[in-house]
Structure formats: structure tokens, C-alpha cells
Amino acid sequence: MASEELTFRARVRTQVGRLRLELELSAAAGSTTVLVGPNGAGKTTFLRILAGLARAEEAHIELGTQILEDTKTGVRVPAEKRPIALVFQDGRLFPHMTALENVAFGPIARGVPARSAREEAARLLGKLGAAPLASARPGALSGGEIQRVALARALAGSPRMLVLDEPFSAIDASARGELRRLLLEHLAPFEGPRLVVTHDPVEAAALADRIAVLEEGRLVQTGTVAEVCARPRSTYVAHLVGLNLYRGVASAGRITTSSGSSLIAAEGQGDVFAVLHPRAVALHRERPSGTPRNVWRGEIESLEPLGDRLRVRVGGALPIVAEVTRGAADELALQQRGAVWISFKATEVEVFPAS
């Protein structure tokens, strides 16, 4: 199997300022690994080491059968010879070139004749819905457009591995949904391993086959989204994945899960993920009146303190986690056991396609 040969493995140990980076990460071909972690955890440094842009004291990096770096044997493939394409945080398009020239740059650098490189670039831009941008300079593009072109540029060199560093961070919220759809659509057919760095739990849940959590230079947890969500192993992970995530079929504003429960959302069609932040969930003693469209009653399963707040797990057909202030919890006289009404607005539910 060609895909078997493209498994990516990296073992890195190095000192970066005051940070000790020590981690081992592998990623299977055709799957998306999302590396999450707080600022300063070493995510970007790790990517730079993978790409050959930074040096590590000790590193062993291999992609399939090719060893890209091995400090023990002194092997070090230079950045320009590594078959790893990067999409940078800010896109980092060359400002003096048009979008098309940016996309054609990689293939030309790797020896493809300029004419066919430009044809390929135009084809890729078209595929990513960026054909009208071909002759524009990056200065004239929006954040979302820049990332489209940057993705086309990364794909253009026929890389064997794709690395995206915080692809969402430089674009405004309104363009995120579109970029997420774009990534879902175009990462899936990519045959090599995909590695995405983000600190946004929604993006992580949307894109990840596997999540790897990096904190202070070390991996604290890896696993599928469901595994990591179910058992967060640090406060950061709890914060990160402390979200209500549902999968179901959306139709006419109603999302029905496989268990037959349903919730009301403002958008979505077909097989979707629905994400709801626990802070958007309100708790009540009595049945609430007013506008929230999602209201039901459930049994409290657990109460966990989280900083100055309380995470309240409510069981039922649609298990849900609510986060309330301690003051609110006192007012409600919440106890480890007992029934409670929950409510949240349909507009608080973020919906994105699951396939």
C-alpha cells in the first residue's frame, strides 16, 4: 500500500529559550492530526523543525521510507528538499507576485517548466474557487482569500505531507466557516499525512482524525476527538474540549442524532457536527419561559469546579455540559444529584458538515 509507506514519524528533543521541547508524534497517511496547545507550547517550533527551517539538538524525522533528519547519523535533508508543504499562519504569500505566480513558484523551483507550472497553478486556483484571484497581488486579498491561495500554493508542489500552522488565526470569524469547509473538502483527498496546528477547539474537532495536545513542550494527550473529549487529562484539554459536540442529520433547523434525540439549530443540512459551548447553556430550577428554543429537563450527573466556575454534567437522551458561575450554582442550590432544566438558544449551536 502506497499510503502505508507515507506514515510520518518524528521524535524531537531540543531547548528553545526556556522551553524544553520533547515529543514524539506519528501520523498516518490520509489522516489529519491536529496539534493543539496553548501559546508558547512549542507547536510552531516543532513545525519549523519538521520543515527543516529550524534545528533541533536531537531529531529523527521520517516520512515513509525517507529519513528527513537524523541527528544521530547526521542526516539532514535541507528544507527545500523536504516533501512537506506548509501553509503558514498568515498565508505568507510573496507580496511581489500575483496569486498565480505564488502558486506556480513551488513547481518552478522544483524544475517544472514555467508554462506547465502556471497551467497547474491556474487549475488549482480554480479547484479552490480562487480562479478570479489569479492576477491579484496578496496586498489586495482578504484573509480568507489569502489562505485559499496559500493552500493552493502548498498543494501545487505535489507534496507528500501537508502542514498547516494556525490556518484560521489571521482571518475574521465570518470567513472561518468557509475556510473550514474548504479545508475539509481539500484535505480529505490528500493522500499523505496532514498535520494541522490550531488552538481553536471547533477547528480541531472539525478537522481532526486524531488530536495531539502539546503543553510546555510535551505531548500530554493523543487520541481521537471522542477519546480526548471524553477524558481530558489536563485543565487545558478540559477547557479546550469542554464543549458539547453532537453528530447528527440536520434538516429544516432540526438536528437529529443517531440515538433519536434532537436539538434545534439555526443552520445546517445533512450529516453535521453541532458544537455548543457549555457557557451558552443556562440552568433553571423551574421550566424557563422566553425565547430559547432548546429546553429540556435532565438529571445532574456531576459537578466539577473549573476555576471560578462549575461544570455541570446533565444526563439524558442528549447529555450536555453546562458551565455556570459559582454564584449561579448557589442560587440554583445545585447538588450532586437532582433534576434541573437546561436551555440554550438555537443560534448558540455551531453547525458544520461532518463529511
Add this chain to the structure above:
Amino acid sequence: MSASDRILRGFVIGAAALGLALLSLPLFALFLRVPLADLPARLTQKPLLDALWVSLTSTAAATLLSLLLGLPMAWILARVPFPGKSVVRALVTLPMVLPPIVGGIALLAVFGRRGLLGSALESAAGITIPFSFGAVVLAAAFVAMPFFVLTAESGLRAVDARYEEAAASLGASPARRFLRITLPLAAPSIRSGLAICFARALGEFGATVTFAGSVPGRTQTLPLAVYLAFESDPDAAVVQSLVLVAISAAILIALRDQWLPKN
């Protein structure tokens, strides 16, 4: 507005106006002295054309030399960390602040018949540099190259190294990264560095007259011709000066985007 504010305001405006007059009045006066009647005839006189030719070719050669030797130096200064960099930068800057005549004498100390390299060059290869066209070029390069190196260095330094990294990750070799990314992004500074270098080389006098002499048609540049004509034929000196003003103005116009920002 208080009295002291008024005084300060008057001083600022007055000083600025005087400064402007100091810079522009001499040129204005020079134009008034131009012998308009026989200007066309004088512009085509052989001494002027000879000196203009020596000036333009030697200045172009000195600028090219500055580009070839100065750009690698600028790049190293901008991008490569090494011990003693500040000493190197000081050595590069020194000719800029040195009185040019000292530069001429220093060049003679290297390339003169009994100079550091001059005697070896002459005995080994039969090459004598002083008082040749090559000496004109070297003298001009000596005083003008620092302007290019420092301008290009700051331009190269300003190029975001992350673009070079992006290019590397896309498969570009170091040479391609420099030629396709760094150089184009630093191009405005390199262009203006070349223009400042050209302008400085064109006006060089002290080092040239000391090191290259003033042989008409061979080492006599336009500034030297102006100086010599001034005693014998002041009108010729004015016309030659006018030609130098025109070339300088042309450089300024060519680079108006860099030097004359639109407010």
C-alpha cells in the same frame, strides 16, 4: 498664542526659509549665468564632450563595481552573524566620512608605483593603475560604494526572512530564494542605493585628482574640467556645471518615488 510662541514660530519659519534659500539660491544664480546665446555651440565643444564621456563611463563602471562587490557585502552584513561585524561595518562606512583627498592619497599608497600592491602589479603584470582610467573608476568606487552598501544592507535587512523560509519550504534553493524573493523585495533600496552611489561617484573630485590626475579625454572627469575651466573660461565652467545639474536632476526624477514621498 503667547509672545514666546510667536517668537519661536517666527524663528522656525525664518530659519527654514533661510535654509531653503541657501540650498536653492546658488543653483538659481547659476542658471542666471548661463550664456544662452552660444549655449548650443558650447554644449557640443570637444572638451566638454570628452569630460562628459569620461565622467559617465567611469561613474557607470564605479557603480557597477559597487553593485558587484557591494551587494554580497550588504547581504553578509544584513543576514550573516559573525564576530567583528561592527568593525567591518565601520571600515565600510569610513570612506564615506573621509575627506576624499585623503582617500586619493590612501589609494596611491596601495596602487602607487611604490605602493602596497602597486609595485608588485607593475613588476608582475606590467600594470600601472595611477593616472589611468582605471584609477578614475577606483577612486569613484572608493568614495561611492559605502553609500550603496549601507543603503542595500538596510533594504535587505528589512526583507522579512519568513518569506525566504516560505520559499525554502516550497523547494527553492538558496540561490533561487535570493534571486526571486530577497532581491525583488529589496529592489527599491538597491535601486536607490545605486542612484546615490552613482550621484556620489559623478561628483567625485578630491580622490580622483590625487589618484588619477586630470588628463583630458582619459582621466579628466566633468568636475575636474569645471574646476580647470573656471580660471580660463568661466562661461565654459558654467555650461559644464549645467550639464552636471541636469544629470543629477535626472537621477532625482528617476527615483522620485523613493526620495520624494508624496507627502
